[in-house]
Amino acid sequence: MNSKDMNVTVSIVTHNSDKIFLSLDALINTLGDDQTIQIKIFDNASEPAYRKRLSKYLTYSFVTIDFYKENKGFGFGHNSNLLNTSGYGIIFNPDIILSENQLKEMVTHLASRPECALLAPKILNEDGTTQYLIRNHLNVFDYILRFVPFKFIKKMFANRLAKFECRGLPDDQDSYVRMISGSFMVVDLAKFNQIAGFDERYFMYFEDNDLCRKVEQAEYKVIYSPQFSVTHLYERGAVKNRKLFFIFLQSMGKYFHKWGWQFF
Numbered sequence: 001m002n003s004k005d006m007n008v009t010v011s012i013v014t015h016n017s018d019k020i021f022l023s024l025d026a027l028i029n030t031l032g033d034d035q036t037i038q039i040k041i042f043d044n045a046s047e048p049a050y051r052k053r054l055s056k057y058l059t060y061s062f063v064t065i066d067f068y069k070e071n072k073g074f075g076f077g078h079n080s081n082l083l084n085t086s087g088y089g090i091i092f093n094p095d096i097i098l099s100e101n102q103l104k105e106m107v108t109h110l111a112s113r114p115e116c117a118l119l120a121p122k123i124l125n126e127d128g129t130t131q132y133l134i135r136n137h138l139n140v141f142d143y144i145l146r147f148v149p150f151k152f153i154k155k156m157f158a159n160r161l162a163k164f165e166c167r168g169l170p171d172d173q174d175s176y177v178r179m180i181s182g183s184f185m186v187v188d189l190a191k192f193n194q195i196a197g198f199d200e201r202y203f204m205y206f207e208d209n210d211l212c213r214k215v216e217q218a219e220y221k222v223i224y225s226p227q228f229s230v231t232h233l234y235e236r237g238a239v240k241n242r243k244l245f246f247i248f249l250q251s252m253g254k255y256f257h258k259w260g261w262q263f264f
Contacts, residue, residue: 007087013077075198121228182208
């Protein structure tokens with residue numbers, strides 16, 4: 001497939017995210033003269049001053065913004081942007097920094113693998129180290145272990161945590177995996193529409209894991225391609241914020257109730 005003929009949509013969902021302006025500036029600067037990629041922003045009822053500032057990006061012909069009246073969550077916003085559309089979508093967190101325009105290369109790579117519905121690049125911290133966000137299984141114990149503040153306990157279970165975080169994946173070749181992060185994923189929209197996109201019962205957290213399980217249920221694959229990379233300004237909000245941690249626990253309950261409880 002010729003990359004020039006591809007319909008590619010970057011989907012961004014935001015609610016008062018202070019990093020989106022840095023993210024959008026980097027994205028637009030990186031795209032440069034290539035205005036064939038559309039940027040769709042779904043604003044989940046942000047503050048008026050924030051919306052006014054965001055509106056300035058409408059001066060770009062390839063940017064559209066849906067200012068929604070209430071905050072319906074991550075999955076709802078991306079479904080609004082991408083369902084009933086064709087081509088390829090890129091789920092793009094408002095805290096992703098793109099330093100190199102590899103978007104169409106990622107899309108071409110996914111398009112060359114018709115058995116795959118989703119692709120994840122390597123996701124990096126600001127210092128260039130890897131964020132280990134790939135999962136091949138989920139259980140309650142490993143999630144609790146990641147929140148434990150005591151280093152000696154994490155050291156006791158270091159091998160288990162490394163396996164949970166898929167740290168052994170090769171850096172020089174593709175790997176089929178079960179679950180990738182919703183912070184950045186490339187999506188075959190025909191398959192995304194086939195499985196009705198994200199389950200909107202998740203306000204935030206676990207909707208990416210759920211989407212990957214739906215992809216697997218439909219007998220498609222998920223691919224991790226570390227030759228591509230993006231930077232994620234990751235803050236682990238659920239660790240620092242009680243409200244977000246409560247939402248995290250609610251979503252975890254919904255996930256395991258839907259797909260079966262695994263405690264260990």
